[in-house]
Amino acid sequence: MKKIGFIGAYEKTNLLLYIAKMLVLTRKRVLIIDTTRSQRARYIVPCMTPSVYYITEFEGIDVAVGFNNFTGIMNYLGVQELTYDVVLIDIDSNEMFNSFEMSQSDWNYFVTAFDNYSLKRGLEIIGTMSEKIRMTKILFSRDMIEEENDYLDFLSFYFSVMWHEEKVVFPYEKGDNTVHIENQRAATVRFKELTPEYKEGITQIVSVIDEAINMNEVKKILKNN
Numbered sequence: 001m002k003k004i005g006f007i008g009a010y011e012k013t014n015l016l017l018y019i020a021k022m023l024v025l026t027r028k029r030v031l032i033i034d035t036t037r038s039q040r041a042r043y044i045v046p047c048m049t050p051s052v053y054y055i056t057e058f059e060g061i062d063v064a065v066g067f068n069n070f071t072g073i074m075n076y077l078g079v080q081e082l083t084y085d086v087v088l089i090d091i092d093s094n095e096m097f098n099s100f101e102m103s104q105s106d107w108n109y110f111v112t113a114f115d116n117y118s119l120k121r122g123l124e125i126i127g128t129m130s131e132k133i134r135m136t137k138i139l140f141s142r143d144m145i146e147e148e149n150d151y152l153d154f155l156s157f158y159f160s161v162m163w164h165e166e167k168v169v170f171p172y173e174k175g176d177n178t179v180h181i182e183n184q185r186a187a188t189v190r191f192k193e194l195t196p197e198y199k200e201g202i203t204q205i206v207s208v209i210d211e212a213i214n215m216n217e218v219k220k221i222l223k224n225n
């Protein structure tokens with residue numbers, strides 16, 4: 001089971017749903033865990049009987065909300081071991097970073113836009129770690145310029161993070177938010193109307209999570225779903 005962390009104060013629910021749906025369509029069993037304080041998945045992912053904590057199925061994806069650790073999820077499912085191929089974990093606090101042992105993840109992403117709240121609040125999540133954690137940047141920007149990336153490097157200089165050289169960039173305010181809203185209203189996860197840049201970002205992340213993925217299959221999925 002691969003454990004992939006998505007750390008940061010920026011909204012990540014829609015992104016995780018696209019990544020998970022792509023993995024499901026390539027025959028992977030996927031769990032999303034929303035550990036965030038806002039629990040946006042509770043409002044975005046349809047559920048017939050939501051409670052304080054629950055797991056629901058949506059578009060072939062299992063989505064867990066309200067859990068503080070893997071033990072709680074296993075107890076809820078009545079199993080001693082999780083059998084998912086991939087677990088995607090949405091983290092926005094240092095407490096949950098430690099509880100889910102994200103320092104031992106297969107891969108960690110730091111997700112941010114370039115407003116001060118997203119940048120500084122996001123870095124707080126990893127700020128108290130005693131050992132530096134290697135992460136890949138996922139950057140949401142209207143017009144990605146090197147000065148923005150340099151600013152993040154400056155802010156994070158004394159934080160417990162080592163950045164991978166490769167980064168993932170998503171466009172901001174170029175129509176993708178409208179697609180997210182339409183998908184939410186239709187209770188579905190569709191790729192067709194997303195911008196080419198957004199699709200490229202999804203592809204880039206999925207290819208890291210599953211190195212053996214067939215990229216021709218990915219292109220067909222993005223075109224037809």
